[in-house]
Every structure is written in C-alpha cells, then in structure tokens.
Amino acid sequence: MWKQPETALPVLLPFLALAACDSGSEPEEPRPAAIAISPESAAFVSLGATVRFSARITDQNGDVFDGTVAWSSSDPGIFTVSTDGEVTAAGNGEGELTASIEDVSATAEVIVQQLPTGMAIVSGDAQTGSAGDPLARPLVVRVVDGGGSPAEGIEVAFAAAGDGSADPDTVETGTDGMAETTWRLGGGSGIQLLNASLEDGTNVEFAAAVGTLDPAPDSAVYRIVFEATWSRRTHPDDFPPGPHFSPLIGAVHSDRVSFWDLGETASPGIESMAETGATSLLSGEIRAEIPQNASAIVSGSGSGSPGRVTIRDVVVRLDDPLVTLVTMIAPSPDWFVGVTGYSLLNGLGHWTDERSVVLYPLDAGTDDGPSYTSDNDDTSPREPIHNLRGLKPFSAQAIGSFTLTRVDG
Numbered sequence: 001m002w003k004q005p006e007t008a009l010p011v012l013l014p015f016l017a018l019a020a021c022d023s024g025s026e027p028e029e030p031r032p033a034a035i036a037i038s039p040e041s042a043a044f045v046s047l048g049a050t051v052r053f054s055a056r057i058t059d060q061n062g063d064v065f066d067g068t069v070a071w072s073s074s075d076p077g078i079f080t081v082s083t084d085g086e087v088t089a090a091g092n093g094e095g096e097l098t099a100s101i102e103d104v105s106a107t108a109e110v111i112v113q114q115l116p117t118g119m120a121i122v123s124g125d126a127q128t129g130s131a132g133d134p135l136a137r138p139l140v141v142r143v144v145d146g147g148g149s150p151a152e153g154i155e156v157a158f159a160a161a162g163d164g165s166a167d168p169d170t171v172e173t174g175t176d177g178m179a180e181t182t183w184r185l186g187g188g189s190g191i192q193l194l195n196a197s198l199e200d201g202t203n204v205e206f207a208a209a210v211g212t213l214d215p216a217p218d219s220a221v222y223r224i225v226f227e228a229t230w231s232r233r234t235h236p237d238d239f240p241p242g243p244h245f246s247p248l249i250g251a252v253h254s255d256r257v258s259f260w261d262l263g264e265t266a267s268p269g270i271e272s273m274a275e276t277g278a279t280s281l282l283s284g285e286i287r288a289e290i291p292q293n294a295s296a297i298v299s300g301s302g303s304g305s306p307g308r309v310t311i312r313d314v315v316v317r318l319d320d321p322l323v324t325l326v327t328m329i330a331p332s333p334d335w336f337v338g339v340t341g342y343s344l345l346n347g348l349g350h351w352t353d354e355r356s357v358v359l360y361p362l363d364a365g366t367d368d369g370p371s372y373t374s375d376n377d378d379t380s381p382r383e384p385i386h387n388l389r390g391l392k393p394f395s396a397q398a399i400g401s402f403t404l405t406r407v408d409g
Contacts, residue, residue: 030059032067035099035106042097042108044079044089045115045390046147053085053108055099069099079110092152114145115390116154117360119196121204122178126347128209131187139166139206140180141196143173146387148263150177160194162186185210191350200398201358207346219317220351221408222344224298224325227401228305234397240331240372245400246277248300248309250325250338251286252316257293259285259324260340263384266364270326270385274336274364275376277302277328295320302327305400314404321345325402333369333376335361335388337399344404351406359400360389 035055042051057065071081078093087097089112097108124139139158143151156179158166164186171179183194189211197203226248232239251259259282260270269282279299286297300311316323326338337359346352365383367376371393390396 028060030061030063030065032057032065032101032104033060034058035069035101035104037097037099037106037108040108042087042110044110044112045396046117046145046387047089047091047112047114047149048147049089051087053081053087053097053099055085055106057101057104067101069101072098072100073110074098078112114149114151114154115396116143116151116198116200116202117146117387117389119143119156119198119202119204121196121206121347124180124183125206126208129185131185131189131210134182134184135208138180138182139194139196140178141204142177143179143198144177146389146391150175152177154179155199157197158183158194159197160184160186160192162188162192164192164194166194183208191346191348193346201356201401203356205346205352205355207348207350209348213348213350216318216345216350217409219315220344220406222314222316222323223405223407224300224311224314224323225403225405226300226303226309226311226325226327227403228303228307228309228399229397229401230305230329230399235393235395235399237395238371238393242331243305244330245303245305245307245309245337246273246328246330247279247302248298248311248325248327249273249279249282250298250323251289251294252296252298252314252320253286253289253294253322253324253341254320255322255341257289258341260326260338260385262340262362262386265382266366266385270336271334271364271366273326274328274332274334274362275367277330282326298323298325313407316344316351318345318349323404329361329399331372333371333374334364334367334379336364337361339402342404344406352404354403354405357402357404358398359402360387361394361399362386363388 055069059065073081074095077091078095081087122140122142127135129135143154145151154173158181165184166181173179192208194206269285272278272281300309303309322341324340329335368379
C-alpha cells in the first residue's frame with residue numbers, strides 16, 4: 001500500500017493555518033444596534049414649551065456609533081419635533097417620540113397637560129340692569145396656562161352674591177380658553193357681584209349696577225395679608241432646608257407704569273429681589289416714579305414658610321388704584337411670587353371689599369440654576385419672567401396667597 005511521505009504533513013500545516021487566519025482577519029463593519037434617548041420622558045404643562053432630546057447610538061459591540069437619528073412624533077397635534085430633537089408642546093394628550101436609524105429605533109413618552117395659571121375677564125363686566133332680570137350680555141372669562149396660551153378643558157365655577165344666579169353655574173373652557181354664562185341679577189339696588197373661580201382658588205369678580213350709584217370715594221384703605229403655604233407637603237421634590245420668603249416690597253401706582261410683568265425682562269430691581277431678597281434697587285425704581293406715576297412704596301417683613309405677614313393701612317386712590325407686591329422664594333436662584341398692577345377698583349369704578357390672589361412660583365429669567373440651592377449662574381441672554389407652576393422642583397400646588405381687604409368702610 002502506498003503511503004504519503006512523512007514530510008508532506010508538516011509542509012501543508014503552515015498553509016492551512018495561514019488560510020484559516022486569512023478567512024477571519026476582516027473585522028465586521030460597525031452597524032447601529034441600539035439607541036438611548038435622553039431624557040426618557042417629558043411632561044409639559046403649557047403649550048409652546050420646549051424640551052431638547054438627544055439620542056446616543058451604539059453598535060453591535062456596544063461602542064458609540066457615528067450616525068444621525070431621524071426624529072418623529074406619533075401625533076403632531078400633541079407635540080412636534082424638529083430634526084435636531086427639540087420637542088414643542090402643541091395640545092393636550094399623550095404621545096410617543098421616536099428616534100430611528102436604519103432598522104433600529106427607540107421611543108420616549110411625551111405628555112402634555114395644561115395647568116391654568118391665570119384667568120381674566122373678556123366681556124360682560126360693568127353692565128347695568130334691573131333687579132331680578134338677566135343681564136343683556138353674557139359674562140365671558142379666558143383661562144391661560146403658564147405660557148399664556150388658552151387653557152382648554154378647565155372648569156370655571158360662576159357664583160353670584162345674594163339671590164342672583166348664573167346659568168350655567170359651571171362651564172368648561174373650550175379650545176380658545178373661554179367660558180361664558182348668563183347672570184340673572186338678584187333683588188335690590190346698588191352694586192351686585194358675581195365671582196368666577198377655578199378649582200385652585202384663582203378668581204375674578206364681575207360687578208353690575210342696579211339703579212344709580214353714588215360716586216366712589218377718592219381713596220380707600222386696605223390691609224394686605226400674605227399667607228405662605230410653600231412646604232415639604234405641598235412641594236416635596238427636593239424641598240430645601242430653611243424655607244422662607246424675603247421682605248415684601250412693592251408699590252401703589254397708576255396704570256402709567258409697570259414694575260414687572262410676565263413675558264417681560266426683569267428690571268435690575270426685580271433681579272436683585274429675586275436672586276438675593278434685597279429691596280433697595282426695586283425701592284429706588286419705585287421712588288423714581290413718585291409722585292408722577294406712583295404714590296407710595298409698600299413694604300412688609302419676611303416670613304418663614306408656612307407663615308403669615310400682614311401689611312396695614314395701604315392707601316390707594318382713584319388716580320393710583322393698582323398694587324404691585326413681590327417677595328423672593330428662598331433659597332432659590334431667582335424665583336419669587338407676587339402680583340403686578342393689581343387693581344382694587346371693580347369694573348364700575350368702585351372700591352372692592354376684598355380680593356384674594358392665588359400665588360404660584362415665578363422665574364425672573366436672570367439665573368440658570370435648576371434647583372433651590374444652585375450656585376449663581378447668570379442667564380445669558382436673559383429670559384422673560386415666566387410661571388413655574390408644575391415645573392420641577394415645584395408641584396401644581398399654590399405657594400401662597402395675598403388677601404386684600406378694605407378696612408375703611
């Protein structure tokens with residue numbers, strides 16, 4: 001029998017080994033295998049608000065893959081998304097944000113649920129009518145969210161003082177944020193009142209006249225009570241040690257001047273108050289408007305929270321019927337609460353007996369700190385003053401209230 005020479009096997013083995021090595025020398029091309037979206041979800045409380053999402057792509061080996069995802073919205077009526085991942089709230093509802101590349105995708109939950117932060121009278125105030133009859137024009141209010149957009153699906157309760165009535169007495173706002181009712185006046189003459197309110201206590205007051213009214217007195221005296229309700233129970237997220245409010249500071253003034261407003265850039269005085277609690281700069285801004293556009297500085301002590309501060313003998317006049325009052329949330333980067341240009345005259349030009357204002361946290365737009373104890377980090381460029389209701393670290397609960405009560409008659 002023929003046998004292979006013994007030298008043949010050693011000669012072939014190196015060639016076989018080389019062939020085996022050559023067949024595995026080419027590495028597999030990287031391909032996208034997974035996407036991680038950040039943040040994992042987003043909840044919006046006002047239309048027009050935005051959040052920037054990012055996506056990290058990894059390949060089959062877990063290494064970062066150099067590629068670009070395509071972003072898409074499950075319902076553009078709820079939110080839209082730009083090519084670079086910026087999501088904008090468009091309407092109430094829940095949807096999914098998708099990031100995809102080739103055949104790989106990932107999703108994040110997006111929820112839009114407007115929270116009301118304000119209500120204003122649109123029409124129907126200051127009518128005249130006959131006792132027991134419905135007024136000629138309906139009463140209409142508009143409810144808005146923190147971005148000033150109409151808030152849909154918010155329940156408004158209408159309640160007339162005395163034996164008057166509203167029909168209907170409960171109305172849900174439409175897509176335009178509007179709610180309306182008809183007011184049937186009660187018996188008697190003089191000024192009659194009807195209150196429109198939200199579940200959180202936010203309210204506006206309608207006034208109607210039956211018969212001839214005497215002129216309003218030239219001035220009135222009010223007591224202002226600040227009730228601080230901010231606490232670990234109402235705002236549990238990252239609640240800080242030593243919660244308190246800075247000294248109250250504000251003005252009695254006319255509508256010819258405004259010291260701050262939502263959507264406007266904070267003045268140096270508002271910035272100083274909101275960031276440090278100091279009142280001197282804002283006092284100077286108010287003093288510069290006296291006597292042409294303002295009549296007095298209003299001030300009160302600071303307070304722990306929960307806590308209460310009372311300011312007595314605040315005199316307002318027909319020429320200067322507005323009150324502006326603010327206080328810093330402390331500690332915080334630039335957060336505060338307050339009212340601006342709040343009128344103590346009703347629609348008929350008479351002094352109101354009592355008004356209550358629900359207060360939500362506001363951001364002065366001057367500091368970028370995301371938490372109560374953040375270091376100072378100036379916002380550049382500055383942002384407009386905006387509402388923080390329902391935005392971390394705050395909950396949807398109020399942070400306090402002002403009650404303004406007439407005490408001179």
